[in-house]
Amino acid sequence: MTATTTSAPNAPAFEDAHRYDPAVIEPKWRAAWESAAIYRVDDDAPGPKWYSLTMYPYPSGVLHVGHWYAFAVPDVFARLQRMRGYNVMFPMGFDAFGLPAENAAIRNNIHPATWNVENIAAMRRQYDLMGAMIDWSREVNTSDPSYYQWNQWFFLRMLERGLAYRANGAVWWCPNDQTVLANEQVLEGNVCERCGAEVYKRDLEQWYFRITDYAQELLDELDALDWPERVKTMQRNWIGRSEGARLQFALETGDSLEVFTTRPDTVFGATFMVIAPEHPLVDRLTTDEQRSRVETYVARARTQSDIERQSTDEAKPKTGAFTGSFAINPVNDERIPVWIADYVLMTYGTGAIMAVPAHDERDFQFARAFDLPIRVVIQPDDVDPLYPATMEESYHGPGRMVNSGQFNGIAVPESIPQVIAWLDEQGRGKAEVIFRLRDWLISRQRYWGTPIPVVYCDACGMVPVPDSDLPVVLPLDAEFTPTGQSPLVHHAEFLTATCPTCGGAARRETDTMDTFMDSSWYWFRYTDPQNDTAPFDPARAAMWTPVDLYCGGIEHAILHLLYARFFTKVIRDLGMIDFGEPFTRLRNQGIILAAEGTKMSKSRGTQVGPDEIVAEHGADALRLHLMFLGPWEQGGPWNDRGITGMERFIRRAFLLVSESSTRELTGSAGNDTEAALRASIHRTIKRVTNDLEGFHFNTMIAALIEFTNELMKLKDEPVANTPVWREAMETLTLLMAPSTPYVAEEMWSRLGHPFSVHLQTWPVFDEALAVVATVEVPVQVNGKVRDKIVVPTGSPEAVLLDAARASGKVQEYLTGKSIVREIVVPDRLVNIVVK
């Protein structure tokens, strides 16, 4: 106490009053915002709606600065929109189901529900600390039955429409733990990460969503979205559309083997066929003398992990086995052998291919490895013809069809539709489009997720739980520590059910839903979070959605964003909304790394939390620092070196406003001086506004700092006692409000305005007022700057040229030379070319 009251002899007492102290002002305004509920979102508030969404976090514990990076920056944008007159929704929730909570709970011997409650409380406090504009009354917690019952409701709607189905799928199985494993849980050598037992692929019944029904639409509608090109490309590749044809090859066994090809025009060059080791016809096609070889090969393929099998190491040779059977090429009735090889995937196309070694790289390698015939059916124009014996690689370029009967001479690519038309006519094939995208496997043999709302009755089979019985509540008293089996299997009370159809005894489904289910529609729930009769009221969704701006990490470029798009289309088809794309505009922030450039890690202790930094520098300074690190999309290693610069800036801005608020600002300083300051005000408004709109937060702050530095130079000049100065102070405060909400509120209050700066209107720049009276223009001779001239803004070319030629320094470089050309860019540059 004594230290602050005893000020230094010649330090005026008022200086203490102008001291910036975030430890005092931040809690003060945080409390004021809360008690005035200024961030409460009202559906009926005036102004067009703006839905600003940020990917909700996992309740993993405490926040680190990366969370602030992801959340405080969109908060700045949401605040801008609000000041610009929009009715802004900026909600918050927690993605509370899933493996991390379950694993952490097991590790810490605490129930995942308890773990979540504790974490959410801690995180909520830290989000408030950053001064984010969150309306907590709309908070969503996906592990709450009031939320996940609607997952179940959507599931039932999908089941009714055939969009949800059960099917067998090959999944990794650990015979010791008696459980399926994720691909990531299978270690090298195909052993279980938990018990070390050897694992294998097993066909198990799983639940799927028919996302492939929407493949074409998911692809087409990407084009119109204002999303990063990178994300759109990743989704396009993931969906993986291929145009081609489906062909039937007759087999000598009497079966028909279907293949898909993008090059039906090379069918005359098919000299053998290959089917995947998992193909259903393997057994029937294998002859007795080949059986032992085939069985060995298939068994080996089965135990290989996907990673090994799909690796494309150049060195990795093609492997395979001959079935002993032959197929008939439908175009020329040739008898060609059928092989089995793991380079053909059961999960793509039909799981079988016609091999055209002359024109497919993989088929070529296989043919060379097993000494199978190669036939050229496309010959390049104007280049040496291809000969099977001497080819070193397959040929994919342009050319004309050869060895292809009536098609000889037809050029690629017109060859493709012509061959398809003929195949169709002959009933041997037809045009087809296939996708790489597979249906979404949504069932998990895990505890901490939404129970799948169906029961199994001995009499009626699988029966959906009626809507009136929802939610199917996840029992909190289940034994969830790992026993190798789905925990709900051992929960008698949960397991026992009554069949809704016949009233007989039934067994409940014990699988839970993939957590991505929760995040596939959560933003609709924010529009109507308390609704207990529907997931949301369509009228409220119509008011708020689609989301205008969605911010989040690039790591969700495919899965979450694809599922969310799929779900939106399903919800549209249920008649609840009338659009199919959830997020109009998407922006990805970069990742904040640890100082060493590695990922921030809790276990390695490289995580940096916001609390200490806020205590030392204030939340406003941390917000600015994160924005100023570089382009938001870029991310980068964390460092706290620059934060002092942000603190200095805030202190100066605060000092300027605070000091001038005690002065009478009725003086005058001459028209030119006042106009110059006003021009500076308007140029700053323009820069800050444009930079914010373009997500250039780092340069936005640079503009604010430059403006403040300029004002610092003027603060003891006469202009600092004029009404324009007051304008400068108010503009600075308003422009800072989105980025530094706390100190801006304090500045606004010191300027004598009523609470709150965050309810004010964003300043608008006037292009005419932003114009400066004179500009300095560089004068070049042969592209090198030799002098600078000062001319009135907007001077015509002739004036610039005269001034340039009149410069003594320029003259020196002109003497003895002749002028070849003169280039004038008004207000920018003069270049005199001499020889």
Place this chain on the structure above:
RNA sequence: GCGGGCGUGGCGGAAUGGCAGACGCUACGGUCUUAAACAUCGUUGAGGGAAACCUCGUGCGGGUUCGAAUCCCGCCGCCCGCACCA
């Protein structure tokens, strides 16, 4: 292998055809202070020069242009995505 992105001072970065290095950090020097902190003023790409200034300089090599960090061609390096997709 295919696709995308990036390469600028001691550091983070700015400038997307027109004065390279805005803005910030760091470092050094000055002012204020009994001192420190805070603040404040100045210098801070390299080389040369007493100075005015001059020369060089945006990964490397070429090109287009009056003019290139920016556009084009060829390399080198780093990062990200996909990866036997028929």
